[in-house]
Amino acid sequence: MHLSRRLAAAVLLAFAIAPLQAATLLVNARVHTLDPSRPEATALAWDSEGRLLAVGDTADLQQKFAGTESVDAHGATVIPGLIDAHGHVLGLGMIRGQADLVGAHSKAEIVQRLKDFAAKLPKDAWLMGRGWDQNLWPDKQFPSAADLDQAFPDRPVFLERIDGHASWANTAAMKKASKSLDGDWQPDGGRIVRVGTRATGVLIDGAQPLVGSAVPPRTPAQTREMYRRAFKELVAQGLTGVHDAGVSLDDFRVLQQMVKEGDIPLRLYEMADGNHAALEWLCMQGGQWSDASGRLRMHTVKLYMDGALGSRGAALLQDYNDDHGNRGIFVTSPEDYRVAVDKAHKCGVQVATHAIGDRGNRMVLDTYQAALGKDAQGDHRWRVEHAQILALEDIPRFARLHLIASMQPTHATSDMPWAAQRLGVERLKGAYAWQRFLHEQVPLAFGSDFPVESPNPMLGIYAAITRQDLKGQPPGGWLPDQKVSRIQALAGFTRTAAYAAFMEREVGMLKEGMRADFVVLNADPLTIPPRQIADLKPLSTWVDGKAVYEAGKN
Secondary structure, eight states, X not given: OOHHXXXXXXXXXXXXXXXXXXXXXXXXXXXXXXXXXXXXXXXXXXXXXXXXXXXXXHHHHHHHTTTOOEEEOTTOEEEEOEEEEEEOHHHHHHHTTSEEOTTOOSHHHHHHHHHHHHTTSOTTSOEXXXXXXXXXXXXXXXXXXXXXXXXXXXXXXXXXXXXXXXXXXXXXXXXXXXXXXXXXOOOTTXXXXXXXXXXXXXXXXXXXXXXXXXXXXXXXXXXXXXXXXXXXXXXXXXXXEEEEEEEOHHHHHHHHXXXXXXXXXXXXXXXXXXXXXXXXXXXXXTSOEEOTTSSXXXXXXXXXXXXXXXXXXXXXXXXXXXXXXXXXXXXXXXXXXXXXXXXXXXXXXXXXXXXXXXXXXXXXXXXXXXXXXXXXXXXXXXXXXXXXXXXXXXXXXXXXXXXXXXXXXXXXXXXXXXXXXXHOTGGGGGBSOHHHHHHTTOOEEEOOOTTSSOSOHHHHHHHHHHOOOTTOOSTTOSSGGGOOOHHHHHHHTTHHHHHHTTOTTTSSSOOTTSBOOEEEESSOTTTSOXXXXXXXXXEXXXXXXXXXEEXXXX
């Protein structure tokens, strides 16, 4: 044999018989891999790049990787890194610097919270807040500017509803609007609530920017700080990935700089914010972009079809049960929506559309079907975000069009006290219908829609398997035939969420060759009593084999 060939053969033989070199070994764990070929294990081994080399038994891997640095889990439960398939990262960081109005049970309580928060603000600063929900108040009616004016006659106050689809402004803020809010006109894709011709101070969907655009803009440094604040909270909840539902090009530039500096601790799957500059840029990149580390990607555009159920903006096929004559609104006109969908299709961009009501969902399905044509059978993985209320005959269309239902379990348990008032009993059959989607073999990716809901995925898993609130109500669960199993719930936050982002070969399972993204928990969500799932806490969160959160250290 030629010398060079003998040398090459010797090198290959050396590699073949040399022991595998792992950077780290996790042992003595109860591992739920979500890999159907090996659902359970007790140990993981990964290399210095954060790729899993082996998933197996502790004794076997300790022998196979003798001398490797070990982390002893002491019997703790390990699951794949949790992925929120629909959240708003910058929104989370932003509201942590605003007045928190979540859970306030009266307008008086809101005003007191605002006074407490305003005491820390400069005199000329806008007073911003988020989280009010009139459904929690005694009269369940929308508020007005007058409710704020006595306490804040001069300082502009602008407060987002909990769903982000309505805002409440005082008179000082309305005076900053781009045009008078009084009269009988309405903006495209939105509604100014009025008494007669006078604006009350509540702006729904497309009306919000009339005042919101007057809020002083953020600086890049402020944006970066908001992202950091959100990242810290997300990894502490056990999240190793988020599908970020709508980012502007300016904010994406901030993220690109942060990932270049190693300042993003989890995986962000970014969606361009509608038919604007970010989509233009994405099309110029060939429809997708990723940094070398895999921490930041963009391959999707987030579009809006209708509003939200809580503010009666969700587009319905029939009138609201508690507001006759109102069938909600299309936030985007069907014509403009079709233009955006066709543009994304031409660019090879995944489309994800917010649709809540049955009319909104049908418009999305009709548009997707027309735009995709014969490509509907391809691997496009277009998504419907929320897919909250559907006519029963439209659910099988998801499977025929090869779509993904991206749904949020805690929306069902938050909305259940009043959903029947909005919809009536008959329409509830197609509402929050998780099992009906699974029966049609539609991939079900789970998220939270934070900061509309808490980013804690354990609350989502609990809601998915019980359809109950934290007090265990109603007994047996709300619309209990739509509950999912524990493994189905966990898959929605791991394996299927990864699939929805074209990342199923990298994350979502613990399997050789995939990334070492996982969470160490203080109990096993597949075996403990259901109510205890909501109280589970991560002991540590790992991305690429590195701990990005450790309880008691962060």
